[in-house]
Amino acid sequence: MLIASPLRPYTGADEVALQGATLGALLDDLEARFPGTRFRIIDEQGRIRKHMRFFLNGEPIFDLGQAVKPTDEVAMVQALSGG
């Protein structure tokens, strides 16, 4: 997964290989390896925070239940507005 730059202080890398069959499972794996990351991306009600975006092989995805395959590339980016 391509890691959004604000989260690189957690991961220490701009890309991380994660395991899981869904986007949500990938983020669970991210949290297990880099504690604290998930809550900064997903709120306590399981919603993707409004300034975070995910892309699966270049296409936007919005559902944590989205299935992913081992060869898929997932990108997490920030979507800021204003100054």
Add this chain to the structure above:
Amino acid sequence: MAAKGSKLRKSAKKAPKKVTSRASKPKKQLVLVATRKGAWLYHGDAARKTWRADGPHFLGHIIHHLVLDPRDGKTLLAAASTGHLGPTIFRSTDMGKSWKEAKQPPAFQPAPEGQKARSVHHTFWLTPAHGNEPNVWYAGTSPQGLFRSEDGGVTWNEFSGLNHDPQYRAWMGGDQEGTPDGPNMHSVIVDPRDPQHLYFGMSSGGVHETRDGGAHWAPLVDGMEVVEGFDAKNLTFHDPHCVRMCPSNPDRLYQQNHCGIYRLDRPAKTWKRIGKAMPKKIGDVGFGIVVHPRDDARAWVLPMDGQTVWPRTSVEGKPAVYETKDGGKNWTRQDKGMPRGQAWWTVKRQAFTGDNSNPVGLYFGTTSGELWSSSSEGRSWDLIARHLPEIYAVETASI
């Protein structure tokens, strides 16, 4: 020469007194500045004349509040978020040299059936708890919720049933019902005589009190006015901006409200609008209020323009602090050292504070990034820093 030598020897005999004097020398002042783009620590000398900037910490992060625990003098908590990431709390025990993130930041539990689930957007307010409860902290959030940590800010949980109480949920408002930039729970106050006795303010939603450690809460809004045309009996219309308890008399509270300046002397339950004694052309609208640490008759406000479209800037572009020395019967303008005009400052509710020194030091930060101080209880003002990002909060500590 002989006479001088004699004097020196005489002084030497008094050395123990000097040692005592050194041991009790005044502590240095620390001013903690939280901004929209990071945090700064300003280290002052004992005279509070020169300041050393330490920062930015968390450049680019939104820091809503930065507070040093007065009980241990070393635990520093920063309520943080960014434009994209969710909210969190950072902790330092070495005065900001290193920071660790909370393992469990404030977060709402799933909502009971029939209520809309809420997510913490940011932690707005941090309060160290009673002196007999080391490591306990309270946090007020936006959307409005009350949280408590019992381990120095490492893990946070919802406090009491308040956040899901149907009546309080109605008063707190939801994401769309509150003020557009987010309703804020603030002014979490702990009675120094009783850790079970707490107050908090909701902007909007009124002032509330518990005397049994959060088992029961009750509104405390009698006497508070609301915007013209609205029903003061409806708590959602009450907008306290900042509530302060007098350290020298915990039965006395002062409040800067959207609709005036108030005082409450417990056990009375009706606030008195002391802001009516302010000059008419200045009015009594503002955000923050500071109380004197040793004199419950003294308080300071920083009036904002509340006319027509509510600019909430310095009235007529001429900033000033107003002081009362008699509990709000009279107010005196204090603006020496401040710009004489064309200064359209806004000072937010957490960005006006005082220290415990004698004379009391006062500090405020503007949304235009200026940090001002007075080491003379407001008689004259000096600029500590300018060109900072928008200042959200200013706190002090003696170290």
